[in-house]
Amino acid sequence: MLTRLLSGDMPRSGLLTVLLLGILVSLAFAPFLFPGTKSLETAAKICIFIVLVASYDLLLGYAGIVSFAHTMFFGIGAYGTALALSTTGPTYSSMIWGTAAGAIVAGIFALAIGLFSLRVKAIFFAMVTLAVASAFAVLMSQLSWLTGGEDGLNYGVPREFKPAFKLIDEKILDVRINGKLLLYYFVFFASAALFLIMLRIVNSPFGRTLKAVRDNAFRAEAIGYKVVWYRTTATVLSAVMAALAGSLLAIWLRYTGPATTLSMEIMIDILLMVVIGGMGTLYGAVVGATIFILAQTYLQNLMGLAETATSSIPIVSTLVAPERWLLWLGVLFILSVYFFPSGIVGRLREGRA
Amino acid sequence: MADHLLSLSGLHTHIGPYHILQGVDLAVPEGGVTVLLGRNGAGKTTTLRTIMGHWTASQGEIHFANHNITKLDTPSISRRGIAFVPEDMAIFTDLTVAENMSLAAANGPIDAKRLAWVTDLFPPIGSFWNSSAGTLSGGQKQMLSVARAIIEPRRLILIDEPTKGLAPAIIKAMTDALRELKETDTTILLVEQNFAMASSLGDTVAVMDDGRIVFAGAMSELTGNPTLQEKLMGLSLEVHQ
Amino acid sequence: MSETLIKPRIEKIPLTDRLTQKLPILLVPLLATAGLVAIGSPSTWLTLTVAGLAMGMMIFIMASGLTVVFGLMDVINFGHGAFVTVGAFIGFSVLSWLAGWTASPSVPLNLSAVVIAILAAMLLTALLGYAFERVIIKPVYGQHLKQILVTMGGLIVAQQMIHVVWGPDEMHLSRPEALQGSFILGEAAIEKYRLLAVGLGLALFLSMRHVLKHTKIGLLVRAGVENGEMVEALGYRISRLFLIVFMTGSALAGLGGVMWGLYQETITAHMGADIMVLVFIVVIIGGLGSIEGCFIGALLVGLLANYTAFLAPKVALISTIGLMVVILMWRPQGLYPVVKAK
Numbered sequence: 001m002l003t004r005l006l007s008g009d010m011p012r013s014g015l016l017t018v019l020l021l022g023i024l025v026s027l028a029f030a031p032f033l034f035p036g037t038k039s040l041e042t043a044a045k046i047c048i049f050i051v052l053v054a055s056y057d058l059l060l061g062y063a064g065i066v067s068f069a070h071t072m073f074f075g076i077g078a079y080g081t082a083l084a085l086s087t088t089g090p091t092y093s094s095m096i097w098g099t100a101a102g103a104i105v106a107g108i109f110a111l112a113i114g115l116f117s118l119r120v121k122a123i124f125f126a127m128v129t130l131a132v133a134s135a136f137a138v139l140m141s142q143l144s145w146l147t148g149g150e151d152g153l154n155y156g157v158p159r160e161f162k163p164a165f166k167l168i169d170e171k172i173l174d175v176r177i178n179g180k181l182l183l184y185y186f187v188f189f190a191s192a193a194l195f196l197i198m199l200r201i202v203n204s205p206f207g208r209t210l211k212a213v214r215d216n217a218f219r220a221e222a223i224g225y226k227v228v229w230y231r232t233t234a235t236v237l238s239a240v241m242a243a244l245a246g247s248l249l250a251i252w253l254r255y256t257g258p259a260t261t262l263s264m265e266i267m268i269d270i271l272l273m274v275v276i277g278g279m280g281t282l283y284g285a286v287v288g289a290t291i292f293i294l295a296q297t298y299l300q301n302l303m304g305l306a307e308t309a310t311s312s313i314p315i316v317s318t319l320v321a322p323e324r325w326l327l328w329l330g331v332l333f334i335l336s337v338y339f340f341p342s343g344i345v346g347r348l349r350e351g352r353a
Numbered sequence: 354m355a356d357h358l359l360s361l362s363g364l365h366t367h368i369g370p371y372h373i374l375q376g377v378d379l380a381v382p383e384g385g386v387t388v389l390l391g392r393n394g395a396g397k398t399t400t401l402r403t404i405m406g407h408w409t410a411s412q413g414e415i416h417f418a419n420h421n422i423t424k425l426d427t428p429s430i431s432r433r434g435i436a437f438v439p440e441d442m443a444i445f446t447d448l449t450v451a452e453n454m455s456l457a458a459a460n461g462p463i464d465a466k467r468l469a470w471v472t473d474l475f476p477p478i479g480s481f482w483n484s485s486a487g488t489l490s491g492g493q494k495q496m497l498s499v500a501r502a503i504i505e506p507r508r509l510i511l512i513d514e515p516t517k518g519l520a521p522a523i524i525k526a527m528t529d530a531l532r533e534l535k536e537t538d539t540t541i542l543l544v545e546q547n548f549a550m551a552s553s554l555g556d557t558v559a560v561m562d563d564g565r566i567v568f569a570g571a572m573s574e575l576t577g578n579p580t581l582q583e584k585l586m587g588l589s590l591e592v593h594q
Numbered sequence: 595m596s597e598t599l600i601k602p603r604i605e606k607i608p609l610t611d612r613l614t615q616k617l618p619i620l621l622v623p624l625l626a627t628a629g630l631v632a633i634g635s636p637s638t639w640l641t642l643t644v645a646g647l648a649m650g651m652m653i654f655i656m657a658s659g660l661t662v663v664f665g666l667m668d669v670i671n672f673g674h675g676a677f678v679t680v681g682a683f684i685g686f687s688v689l690s691w692l693a694g695w696t697a698s699p700s701v702p703l704n705l706s707a708v709v710i711a712i713l714a715a716m717l718l719t720a721l722l723g724y725a726f727e728r729v730i731i732k733p734v735y736g737q738h739l740k741q742i743l744v745t746m747g748g749l750i751v752a753q754q755m756i757h758v759v760w761g762p763d764e765m766h767l768s769r770p771e772a773l774q775g776s777f778i779l780g781e782a783a784i785e786k787y788r789l790l791a792v793g794l795g796l797a798l799f800l801s802m803r804h805v806l807k808h809t810k811i812g813l814l815v816r817a818g819v820e821n822g823e824m825v826e827a828l829g830y831r832i833s834r835l836f837l838i839v840f841m842t843g844s845a846l847a848g849l850g851g852v853m854w855g856l857y858q859e860t861i862t863a864h865m866g867a868d869i870m871v872l873v874f875i876v877v878i879i880g881g882l883g884s885i886e887g888c889f890i891g892a893l894l895v896g897l898l899a900n901y902t903a904f905l906a907p908k909v910a911l912i913s914t915i916g917l918m919v920v921i922l923m924w925r926p927q928g929l930y931p932v933v934k935a936k
Contacts, residue, residue: 066742116922122738123670124882127874128918130672134871135915142908216369264867268750275743318758327754334747337740338733407823431829443824445817452813459829501828 005196007203011283016348020283023290027188031181032173038297044184046293047191048248053273054198054285055241061280062202063234064214066122068267069129072136073110073239075261077102077246079140082153082256090156099247103240110239114232137262152257161186161251187252194244199282201237210234211280269296272329275336278343287344292329299325357416358383358509358540359404364413366396366403373399375564376413381509381557386531386541388551388572390585391561397544398440400561401511404542405437406430418508432459436502440513440544444494446487450478453486457501464505471500474530492523499527503534510534513544524550552576560585618929622893629901637781642900648788650896651795652857656850657873657880657888658802659843665819665883665932667836669731670738673745674847674873675866676752680722681715681848682855682865683756686765688714696770704770708856715852716845723844727837749867756863764862773856791853798846799889806885815839819883819932871911872899875918881928890929 003010011017023046026033030043052074059065080102084094117128140147147153159165165179175181201207213220213230221227250256260266269292277288300322310317318324340347359381366374374396381387391397402408404415406427415423422430431437445453455463472479475496481489486497495515502510515531516524528550535541535554545551551558558575560568568575568585575581626643633639660674688711689696695707730748734740768774769787776783806812814835818825822832847866854869855861876895880887895914902913921929 060739064739066739116919123664123742124878126672126742127670127878131871131875131878131915131918134868135911138911139909268746271743271746323762324754324758327751327758330747330750330754333750334730334744337743337747341740405827407827426831427823427826428829428831431827437824437827439824439827443821443827445820445824447816447820448813453817455810456813456817456825456830457828 007196007200009199009203009282011349013348016283016287016345019348020286023286030188031175031184035175040180040184042293042297044187044252046290047187048245048252049270049273049289049293050286051191051194051198051245051248052242053270053277053289054195054282055238055245056270057274057279057282057285058198058202058241059234059238060274061278061284062207062210062214063231063238064122065118065231065235066126067129067235067238068126068264069110069113069133069136070238070242070270071262071264071267072129072133073106073242074246074249074266075136075140075258076106076109077243078250078256078261079147079153079246080105080243081247081250082155083146085157085250086153086155090158092158095158095247095251099244102247103243106239106243107236110236111232114235115228118228118231118235133262133267134264137258137264140262141258148257150258152255152260154255157183157251157254183252187248190248191245194241195282195286198241202282206230206233272333274343275333275341276329276343278345278347279341281342281345281349284343284345291344295325295329357381358418359542360416361400361404362414362416364400364403364415365411366399366408367411368399368408373564374403374410374413377561377564377566379559379566379569381540381542383540384538385556386535386543386554387557387559388555389542389544389559389561390546390548390551395561396564397561398513399564401437401439401513401542401544404430404511405435434508436507436510438498438502438510438512438515440517442494442498444486444489444497446485448486449483450481450486450489450497451483453497453501454478454504457504460505467504467506471504474503474533475500492519492527495519495523495527496530499530503539506537507539509540509542511542511544514546515543516545516547516550528554618887618890621929622890622897625894625897625901629897632905633901638904640779640782641784642904643897644784644788644792646897646900647893648785648791648795648857648896649899650893651791651799652850652853653869653872653876653896654795654889654892655798655853656847656869657876657892658798658885659840659846660873661877661880661883661888662815662819662885663836663840663843664877666815666822666832666839667735668738669735669741669836670882671726671731671745672742672870673726673730673748673752674843675868675870676726676749677719677723677844677847677866678851678854678869679756679861679863679866680752681719681851682861683760683765683851684718684848685711685715685852686767686855686861687760689767689770696768699771701772704772707770708773712849712852715848719848719851720841720845723841724837726844727840731840753863753867760863762863764860766860767855768859769856787857791857794853802885811835811838872914875914879918879921879928881925881930881932883932884928884930887928887930 011020027043027047031040034040034043052070056070059067059070077099081095081098084098084101088094113129113132117125141150143149156162159179161179161183163178163180165182167177167182171177202210209220209225210230213225213227217227246261249261253260273288273292274285275288276292277286278284303320303322303325306320307317307322310320319327336343342350357380361377361379364374364377365372377396377400379389379400389397389400399408403410406422406425406429410423413423414421417430417433417435420433422433425433445456448456454468458464477489477493477496478500481493486494489497499512499515502512512531515527519527524547531541531543531554543551543554552572552575555572558568558570558572559566568581575585629643630636630639633642656678660671664670689707692707692710695703698704726748730744731741734744773787773790776785777789806816814825814830818832818835825835826832851866854865872895876891877888879891879894880889894917898913898917899910903910925931
């Protein structure tokens, strides 16, 4: 049963199993284990980013393609849902058609970019996606009549997902069972489902061929696989998944703007999460997203302490200032690419042997 | 070993997942032409590229003039006196003939006397001196490639199929030029499919198959022994007229 | 060898082919003419055209190193923008030290301050390029995926280090007196600084061409772009050549950074990353590895960006992407595809 659910892709490491179970249990019971708005926000963000990062790994880790347009797809999903909810009202049907429209548009965009630039070279694709994604971000912030520009869009969600909605009057374990909680579980289960679907994809014959193409495109072509077809399909799948993650974010935040979906900073965050967690294994996305977001949320406090402690030493204190946490993650990122490209998950799996 | 300018012993080369050279033993005596024969895919080109340092041997050693050059990088190998005329000629088509030649003279300006000798061997080098190398014909490009290799005195020249795809008249011209080159003190290791040319030039011969040397000896042993030729025929001599 | 063999066999290039070869160059005046038709007013057009050429020249200066580095070693540096930013910050720091010189009405003092700032920026970005090549890029030669990731990581670290060294805020600086103001030509106002940028860019392009065509190192670079392996077989160490080119490219990016900074009069830690979008578009349009293509691509992008900024400001950046798409549909490898032996 479990094997089937995980598509036969077991963690294959004691420590990794413990880590993943820990993350799963923490996320599943987050509202009860870590009460408070900030921790619930963090937990939901982790769920959504696990899907987003896993969908990026589909491309980077499994297909060996570097794209800088992933936030664009994420944004298309988010804006699709946001526009539907804000124009046709906070109903389930707007939620559904907005999400579907976002996913379809993302898929078409990905298809176009893929067919256009995947024939040439990995580097070419990376450059084209970078240019297209930046242009898209600028466009979205300029079409303010449609997208609200830099301010973004605020909108409602169906009544059952609003904090004011109470499912039952009593508290359970001192936690109010309200719409926010329902919404969290919606995000949680949707993310889990999307993750399992992706796990199924990468462990299917398609996923294995994709890896073969990644390792030796020339050989795969010679055997008779249409390399461009596989790469483009991976791009489209990855874009659709990213768009769905974007829709989840749009529903969760009840707000969509360039800074939460389209910015280059988020693209860099995704890269860091994938590489630090481990490329080419979806569990890497789980570990990477969790660690990164926890670090983003809590490491800065720690660095704040370090800054105070070193305040007498001029340069050191600037280096450990909370705003500089990205510096250290950048260094960690470079070291990861050199020394353990398989990331934390790869390390744990090797350690087992 | 002392009388061998170049010797390969137990050479293995892997390219990606493929094990191309599987223990090549080859000795090239100083002076004269050694011909390396073998069918397509036997490992001839890989042998030359490994000598030149374009591939690194995974096992075995290469000695040149009593120095172990196995681990040296390509520029160092070149500067020890080995020149290379690759199969694809590797002409810089974006540069003129003159520029191609001046880069080939790595140790300074081209020596005028030497250049006169080279243009005598290959007249097109002189007549197209200022033309873009990309506009040369196939045969002229091949001449330029060889000319580049000999514009400075070298002890050993590796030449990979200099007659491939050329018209018979140009093959003859190339053969004559190589014969004249042989009269100088230059040693040549020649990969060739054209047995007529190979046998007319070669002093010693080695036949490769499946990444190994399957026959080595004097050229006369092969030309004078039809049975042996017959035996090796299927391996190496499929492309003679 | 008989005479018949050496008869000239230069293939006659048909007229149509020669025209297609020249076509990319014609695109620039073509675009300028189209701009004139669309804009209508000749004086506005002239102002925009000079602005576009100036922008194009600056992008060219920043992009040239990137494209040659790619041609020579098949390395694309996603962190190239860091050199632009660092150059700009160093240049601005030097200019603020020399505030007395830049504020003085003396033109020679103004210009010497700018020259010193540029030299300092180029020197330090060249050194940074050296470190970047050795530490970040060298271990990942030949591995594109890792190259993209690692150079991106280098960009993140460099941006953060700029925050550490220069603080989190953007820097403002007015151009020296001599570089402020405009010439009036008929009804058109042409900023002095833009003319200077055009002149400097053109001079750099011409000297780059001269170096590539007439010096040994230039020949080696061109030969190396075509077939690096053969250059090594002739006895030249291409890694050393590459390091020189890389450092030169970094220094040019630094120069471009100073010029861009003086143009905008404001610099931020992420300016390099922002400009990289335009740089990539230019490099793709021109054909990866081609310096001429890069030059033409930069001019096209500069002109188009300025024309559309006037005609339809919202779609300015999109228009350059559109240009890229159109050109790639016409020539999938860019305007001047670089001949590679393999």
